[in-house]
Amino acid sequence: MRVVQILESFAWGDAIGNHVQALDGLFASKGLEHAVYANYVDARVANVGLPIADYDPSADDLIVYHLSTGSDLNYKVAEYPGRLVVNYHNVTPAHFFAGYNARAQESCKEGRAGMSYLASHVDAAIAVSDYNARELRQAHYDCPVQVVPILLDLSHLGPAGRLRTVGDRAHEDAGTRLLFVGRVAPNKRLERVIEDFSYVRRVVDQRATLTFVGNAGGMEAYLLRLKKYVSAMRLPGVRFAGHVSLDGLIELYRTSDVFLCESAHEGFCVPLVEAMHFGLPIVAQNTSAVGDTLGDGGLLLTQDDPREAALAVDVLMRSDELRDRMREGQQTQLRRFDPTVVAHSYLDALGLL
Numbered sequence: 001m002r003v004v005q006i007l008e009s010f011a012w013g014d015a016i017g018n019h020v021q022a023l024d025g026l027f028a029s030k031g032l033e034h035a036v037y038a039n040y041v042d043a044r045v046a047n048v049g050l051p052i053a054d055y056d057p058s059a060d061d062l063i064v065y066h067l068s069t070g071s072d073l074n075y076k077v078a079e080y081p082g083r084l085v086v087n088y089h090n091v092t093p094a095h096f097f098a099g100y101n102a103r104a105q106e107s108c109k110e111g112r113a114g115m116s117y118l119a120s121h122v123d124a125a126i127a128v129s130d131y132n133a134r135e136l137r138q139a140h141y142d143c144p145v146q147v148v149p150i151l152l153d154l155s156h157l158g159p160a161g162r163l164r165t166v167g168d169r170a171h172e173d174a175g176t177r178l179l180f181v182g183r184v185a186p187n188k189r190l191e192r193v194i195e196d197f198s199y200v201r202r203v204v205d206q207r208a209t210l211t212f213v214g215n216a217g218g219m220e221a222y223l224l225r226l227k228k229y230v231s232a233m234r235l236p237g238v239r240f241a242g243h244v245s246l247d248g249l250i251e252l253y254r255t256s257d258v259f260l261c262e263s264a265h266e267g268f269c270v271p272l273v274e275a276m277h278f279g280l281p282i283v284a285q286n287t288s289a290v291g292d293t294l295g296d297g298g299l300l301l302t303q304d305d306p307r308e309a310a311l312a313v314d315v316l317m318r319s320d321e322l323r324d325r326m327r328e329g330q331q332t333q334l335r336r337f338d339p340t341v342v343a344h345s346y347l348d349a350l351g352l353l
Helices: 015-029 073-079 102-120 130-138 166-172 190-204 220-232 246-255 270-277 290-294 306-318 320-336 339-349
Strands: 002-010 033-041 049-051 061-067 083-088 124-127 145-147 177-181 209-213 238-242 258-261 282-285 299-301
Touching: 002 015, 002 073, 015 033, 015 061, 015 339, 061 073, 061 102, 073 102, 083 130, 102 130, 124 130, 124 339, 130 145, 145 339, 177 190, 177 246, 177 270, 190 209, 190 220, 190 258, 190 306, 209 246, 220 238, 246 270, 258 270, 258 306, 270 282, 270 290, 270 320, 282 290, 282 306, 290 299, 299 306, 306 320
Parallel strands: 002 033, 002 061, 033 049, 061 083, 083 124, 124 145, 177 209, 177 258, 209 238, 258 282, 282 299
Antiparallel strands: none
């Protein structure tokens, strides 16, 4: 038997690409014959992935198809012999991209159609969150559906280090440092993060700063809108850092005070796990899979109101005790994402134990 992973785009450094590489290493460690095929293979992972044109299907293959976007593969994989398991990462609803990127909008629309089509063609499904599993069941996936998180190895991030306390900030005479990490995209609702920040500056800490880290490729129109919004509000302290180096990202996680997330749609949200790894307090809107990933590792907002978000930041910044309790919840949640635990669950879901 050969375990074959298939996906539309095998990118370097994104959440799904990292997941695929980690699974490939897992299958290798178990002595299984394994391979990865994609329509697009980033040159930096060409040692792992091959073009889908090179795939020679076999009835003995166990196919793991990573579904996250529109692709001809959403239909082609149903024609391959062998056992088919969909690993569902979610597809962002197309309406978020209206007016920003027509190609992305159409791709997401096609992705949703492909997800529905595959319902009657798969032998099993793995969802990376409870939210994703609910979507599959609503789409009439009557096959076994198991929830197994993304396989994450956070060792490259190093230890958390010591985070700033209330006393540290007073001694430094420095403002509250807010951080968001993630792709610059409309479903992330970065404009709402900016609104939250405006209230933080107004009623919590007039020296506060906000840093956005993430690539805006394909969403330049959205980034321009955000920058114009900040300018129109005459709001100082906002920085769009774009892509940063690993060392730069680690430094931001270690030196920030609160991770602020207002995303309207997430299938998992890896940056939340990274923030928990660093013990960084988190304030997040309870939408889509955010609550599944965060658990008790942060303050989940119950009202879509920037004043509530600012109040949550204020409460966290006033109490080291509350921040310490949150970190305890984060450690509990991180145990769910321990690579050894996830690897065992994944192999079990594939019937490989």
